[in-house]
Amino acid sequence: MKRTLDRVLEALNAHPDPDRSWLVGSPWFEPPDELRKAMRDAASAASFDYPPPQGLAELRGAVAELHRRDGLAVEPENVLITHGSKSGLLAVFGCLLKPGDEILHPVPCYPAYPAAITALGGIPVAVPHEDGRSLIDSAALEACITPRTRALVLSSPANPTGATLTGEQARILVDLCRERRLRLVCDEAYEAFRFAPNTDRLPAHWDPDFETVVQVRSFSKTYALCGWRIGYVAADPALIRLLTSWQSALLNPPNSIAQQALISVPAVPPSFIQEAGRRVQNRLDELVGVLADTGLGVHPPQGGFYVWADVRSRLAATGHPDTASWCADLARQHGIGLWPGEDYLAPGWVRASAVACADSDWEPALDRLGTALRSFIDGRNIK
Ligand SMILES: Cc1ncc(COP(=O)(O)O)c(C=O)c1O
Known part of the structure; x- marks a missing residue:
């Protein structure tokens, strides 16, 4: 099965300090x-x-x-x-x-x-x-x-x-x-x-x-x-x-x-699920804030684990022909993995997961994501 994600994974594997957490939908919180x-x-x-x-x-x-x-x-x-x-x-x-x-x-x-x-x-x-x-x-x-x-x-x-x-x-x-x-x-x-x-x-x-x-x-x-x-x-x-x-x-x-x-x-007490939901929602809100600050088109999700971001205007700005190459370049240059929309039948969009990063890494990972995206998007990457 061919996935554009494999191009991103390949680029991440070659990076000295890859962050794969934005790709993964497996929760960081402990089971009950x-x-x-x-x-x-x-x-x-x-x-x-x-x-x-x-x-x-x-x-x-x-x-x-x-x-x-x-x-x-x-x-x-x-x-x-x-x-x-x-x-x-x-x-x-x-x-x-x-x-x-x-x-x-x-x-x-x-x-x-x-x-x-x-x-x-x-x-x-x-x-x-x-x-x-x-x-x-x-x-x-x-x-x-x-x-x-x-x-x-x-x-x-x-x-x-x-x-x-x-x-x-x-x-x-x-x-x-x-x-x-x-x-x-x-x-x-x-x-x-x-x-x-x-x-x-x-x-x-x-x-x-x-x-x-x-x-x-x-x-x-x-x-x-x-x-x-x-x-x-x-x-x-x-x-x-x-x-x-x-x-x-x-x-x-x-x-x-x-x-x-x-x-x-x-x-399992209902409070386990309520607490997990509250923590996931907080993370999604923070992730939406960081992505919006970089100029990507995002809305707070109504549920689930992911933020779905519109990068169409940024593709033109950075001179990339499609989201797969945009994400692969982001991974190659900054070690950040985002999932290209092509795999979801929606080119021009990317998916970021809020749930895989450990609590202790969350704030630094958010900072790194924002800094990397701003630097990547600001035009210096024009091919
Ligand atoms: C929408 C959706 N359905 C099903 C699954 C599969 O989950 P599992 O096979 O672990 O139950 C996933 C996993 O990410 C998912 O996102």
Whole structure:
């Protein structure tokens, strides 16, 4: 899979003091104590056998409890435990698609959607969007629907823009997908990091019987557990049965120790997530401030981990033909890694993550970012 990011990584590898933290979406804060302890206990007690194909029943029960706390009627039979949410997405696309079928996605979008859909023989269809900031335009979406369209996939809060569906936007999308007999695949990897008002109602709230909505979730971001590789899909039992067979046939179930440990997830106090959200939001605000000071086009994100910055006017000023070469030069000269928009199907934009840098490095890293960008942009780099 070809990514323009690889050019940036190559340049960073050649720099004596590279800062890769602006590229990475893995949280710096520590996972909750309850889960760390549960992992230690699980490591000494867990079975060495394959876990059940759909995932441990107790973990599916724990997941159902979390959803019920949010007012969503989910039972253990609605849940499949997956190898992180990325493999959940792969399973969902694998079960919804026949070769040549289409799945719609917004632009910009998480690069895994078009990559996975294409790898499975489907056709990813980008729904055009003018402002690159709000999530999706219903009229543009309708215009893209064909007899081969099976689903719409989107993340809310979105990677990379942070755009987050309001309750009303969620309702409209669910109604539209139901009317047109499409599945609405909701990638909710960042659902715990919603900062904007009126974003507490999710698409699933408007679809209590899971006729339309498929929720794909992750323990990676909410609990800072990217390395445990556990996520899940919540959907109607018939789809869950198909997904379970697909995952069993191709991947087998995810590792039993992490599943066993995550049974304790309902014991994590809500204050853990509230505090994590507050800290992420503070960092995003500071990052927006620094990027805005350098003249890049930025808005405070409505959720998620990233700032999405418009560099189009700066490309012309520095004489770069595209964002990939702009980012590669920034990495080569200053050791700063930003993710080029080309990988998100949005040339002219870059993504900066606020969550990977250690607390002790955060302020110096922000200073270095601002200084490097000002020096890079001020015209002395004209090629
Ligand atoms: C929008 C989105 N979905 C899914 C994932 C995958 O997360 P994981 O496979 O760790 O659950 C990511 C990771 O960055 C993401 O940004």
